[in-house]
Amino acid sequence: MKHLILKNISKEYGGTTVVRDFNLEIEQGEFVSFLGPSGCGKTTTLRMVAGFEMPTTGTITMNGAEITNNPPNQRNVGMIFQAYALFPNMTVAQNIGFGLKIRKETESAIKERVDEMLALISLQKHANKYPYQLSGGQQQRVALARALANRPQVLLLDEPLSALDAKIRVSLRSEIRAIQKKMGITAIFVTHDQEEALSISDRIVVMYEGRIEQVGTPFQVYNFPETNFVANFVGTLNSAEAEVVDSAQGLLNMDGIQFKTSQEEMKGRSTGDKIRMSIRPERLSFAAELKKDNVLDCVIENITFLGSVVRIQVKIGNARFNMDTFNNPFLELPKIGDKSQVTCSQEAVLVYSGEATA
Amino acid sequence: MKRGGVIWSWFWMILGILYFFLPLLATFIFSLKAVKDVYSFKAYVNVFNDPAFQLRFPASILWSVLTIIAAILIFVPTAYWVRLKVPKARPVVELITLLPFVVPAIVYVFGLVRTYSQPPLLIVNSPALLVAGYTILSMPYMYRAIDTGLRAIDVQTLTEAAQSLGAGWGTILFRVIFPNVRVSILSGAFLSFAIVMGEYTLAQYLAKPAFAPYIALLIQNKAYEPAAATIISFTLIWACMGIIQVIGGQEQSGQIAGGH
Numbered sequence: 001m002k003h004l005i006l007k008n009i010s011k012e013y014g015g016t017t018v019v020r021d022f023n024l025e026i027e028q029g030e031f032v033s034f035l036g037p038s039g040c041g042k043t044t045t046l047r048m049v050a051g052f053e054m055p056t057t058g059t060i061t062m063n064g065a066e067i068t069n070n071p072p073n074q075r076n077v078g079m080i081f082q083a084y085a086l087f088p089n090m091t092v093a094q095n096i097g098f099g100l101k102i103r104k105e106t107e108s109a110i111k112e113r114v115d116e117m118l119a120l121i122s123l124q125k126h127a128n129k130y131p132y133q134l135s136g137g138q139q140q141r142v143a144l145a146r147a148l149a150n151r152p153q154v155l156l157l158d159e160p161l162s163a164l165d166a167k168i169r170v171s172l173r174s175e176i177r178a179i180q181k182k183m184g185i186t187a188i189f190v191t192h193d194q195e196e197a198l199s200i201s202d203r204i205v206v207m208y209e210g211r212i213e214q215v216g217t218p219f220q221v222y223n224f225p226e227t228n229f230v231a232n233f234v235g236t237l238n239s240a241e242a243e244v245v246d247s248a249q250g251l252l253n254m255d256g257i258q259f260k261t262s263q264e265e266m267k268g269r270s271t272g273d274k275i276r277m278s279i280r281p282e283r284l285s286f287a288a289e290l291k292k293d294n295v296l297d298c299v300i301e302n303i304t305f306l307g308s309v310v311r312i313q314v315k316i317g318n319a320r321f322n323m324d325t326f327n328n329p330f331l332e333l334p335k336i337g338d339k340s341q342v343t344c345s346q347e348a349v350l351v352y353s354g355e356a357t358a
Numbered sequence: 359m360k361r362g363g364v365i366w367s368w369f370w371m372i373l374g375i376l377y378f379f380l381p382l383l384a385t386f387i388f389s390l391k392a393v394k395d396v397y398s399f400k401a402y403v404n405v406f407n408d409p410a411f412q413l414r415f416p417a418s419i420l421w422s423v424l425t426i427i428a429a430i431l432i433f434v435p436t437a438y439w440v441r442l443k444v445p446k447a448r449p450v451v452e453l454i455t456l457l458p459f460v461v462p463a464i465v466y467v468f469g470l471v472r473t474y475s476q477p478p479l480l481i482v483n484s485p486a487l488l489v490a491g492y493t494i495l496s497m498p499y500m501y502r503a504i505d506t507g508l509r510a511i512d513v514q515t516l517t518e519a520a521q522s523l524g525a526g527w528g529t530i531l532f533r534v535i536f537p538n539v540r541v542s543i544l545s546g547a548f549l550s551f552a553i554v555m556g557e558y559t560l561a562q563y564l565a566k567p568a569f570a571p572y573i574a575l576l577i578q579n580k581a582y583e584p585a586a587a588t589i590i591s592f593t594l595i596w597a598c599m600g601i602i603q604v605i606g607g608q609e610q611s612g613q614i615a616g617g618h
């Protein structure tokens with residue numbers, strides 16, 4: 001039995017549908033991210049699981065029991081907000097113990113659980129401080145402890161890291177993931193940051209305009225995007241318009257330049273189709289290293305350092321492509337304006353219908 | 359601002375203080391002259407020993423306290439609910455809270471008497487009607503103070519956080535909302551107290567014992583005692599103000615700050 005099932009969920013606000021045909025099954029202990037651009041319905045879907053919004057259609061089942069219309073205080077879900085939402089009038093310990101007190105647990109049971117939670121987030125020394133005396137990252141950890149103290153069925157996190165600075169964001173996200181694994185709790189994590197989603201999820205639900213575009217592991221979503229939107233939204237992507245010139249051979253024509261793609265990508269396409277062709281930057285490399293299915297003349301247009309990666313912009317025909325190579329001190333970089341050749345395998349050339357979206 | 363500006367601002371401030379305090383000082387000095395040629399507290403003793411004072415002054419305090427309790431119990435949930443569920447209605451509600459400023463008390467009290475003096479609403483003789491009337495009069499101060507207090511906290515997110523932790527409406531109101539607007543409630547309560555202690559029309563026309571009608575009566579019959587009674591009421595109100603400042607100050611430095 002799946003732990004959490006969202007079936008045929010939709011949500012309308014005054015005639016506008018903001019979530020539609022949402023179907024998702026989540027395993028006990030799974031960490032699922034909702035990933036998508038602003039306004040795609042991530043928060044709305046999460047809030048339906050929490051009980052703050054009621055779905056217009058569909059059902060939500062948790063642990064085999066339908067909870068679609070249960071009020072939020074009877075669902076036992078832990079909610080983490082972007083704005084922390086700690087109670088300003090209570091100390092850290094009182095915040096963490098709040099839910100237990102509502103359940104009328106004994107003073108000693110509450111104290112024991114609060115201490116356990118404080119240890120979990122390593123804030124034992126701050127038990128008697130008020131929220132305003134803590135940093136943002138500490139406050140969010142308290143919020144996490146407060147939610148977990150109740151032993152919720154599901155942990156729901158709505159962009160919990162967005163208000164924090166980059167360093168804390170990265171360390172706290174691995175902390176959240178570690179705690180979630182340790183406690184074996186089912187979690188849904190909303191984010192519009194694809195790197196965040198890729199790095200901590202068991203599965204990612206990519207959403208666009210209220211719909212699920214793809215559900216898959218980070219590996220699947222990144223390497224085998226099922227739609228043009230996913231390909232563009234997750235990771236960076238080079239994209240250009242092209243035409244199928246020979247569907248049997250997998251040959252494409254982009255402004256007079258020929259590309260070869262795999263048979264897989266040619267499924268359901270026929271010669272003469274106008275398509276959109278996409279290549280991830282890291283799949284391109286200089287031809288000098290190793291010649292692959294596609295060898296393309298290019299001009300070096302720009303070079304950008306991104307830390308561990310160097311991004312080189314090349315012009316192939318009239319189209320601009322980014323190419324990523326790992327940085328190292330012995331890297332011999334070409335000069336801007338140099339003529340060169342880049343190469344990629346046929347599997348690297350992805351084919352989608354129609355116009356680009358994101 | 360130049361030196362001249364500073365001098366002028368001091369000048370206006372001192373002028374303002376004099377305008378406010380001179381009559382008070384005069385009243386105070388006058389109240390000490392009940393015995394010929396010496397300063398004494400005779401007038402105060404007279405007031406305190408007057409059975410009418412002993413009835414009406416505590417009565418007014420009782421009305422104030424009841425009014426404040428009623429106002430807190432009605433306006434905190436209302437202001438909270440409006441912010442949470444119908445934020446679009448806030449301008450309308452704000453306008454309604456200002457009505458006591460617009461409707462003269464005398465008109466209001468006759469409305470009350472007319473409406474509630476015939477069956478089935480025959481409650482014109484009940485003290486409850488007086489307290490209800492005072493509660494309405496306190497609305498502009500109380501409601502607005504509470505609403506301002508609520509603005510400082512993220513009402514919706516705190517509510518949702520509490521709900522997801524299992525809290526019902528009662529718990530949310532008493533454990534989350536009230537404690538976070540305590541300072542605002544206090545300042546609203548102080549103003550309401552002052553209003554009720556000094557209110558004349560309602561008590562007079564609903565024929566209930568109260569302090570302001572008592573002073574009015576004294577003025578008609580006595581010379582020095584009304585001055586003494588006025589000073590008593592000022593002292594009381596200032597004491598309240600001082601207490602609230604102290605509590606509010608502790609609150610501020612203690613916990614309420616930084617409600618992000």
Ligand SMILES: Nc1ncnc2c1ncn2[C@@H]1O[C@H](COP(=O)(O)OP(=O)(O)OP(=O)(O)O)[C@@H](O)[C@H]1O
Pocket residue numbers: 013018036037038039040041042043044045192
């Ligand atoms: N209470 C509401 N009334 C009307 N429309 C709403 C309401 N809540 C959300 N919407 C609309 O629903 C759509 C989805 O909103 P939602 O907050 O779920 O997006 P999101 O994916 O969480 O975006 P973001 O990344 O910006 O948080 C938006 O177009 C939004 O304007």
Ligand SMILES: [Mg+2]
Pocket residue numbers: 042043044158
């Ligand atoms: Mg959102």
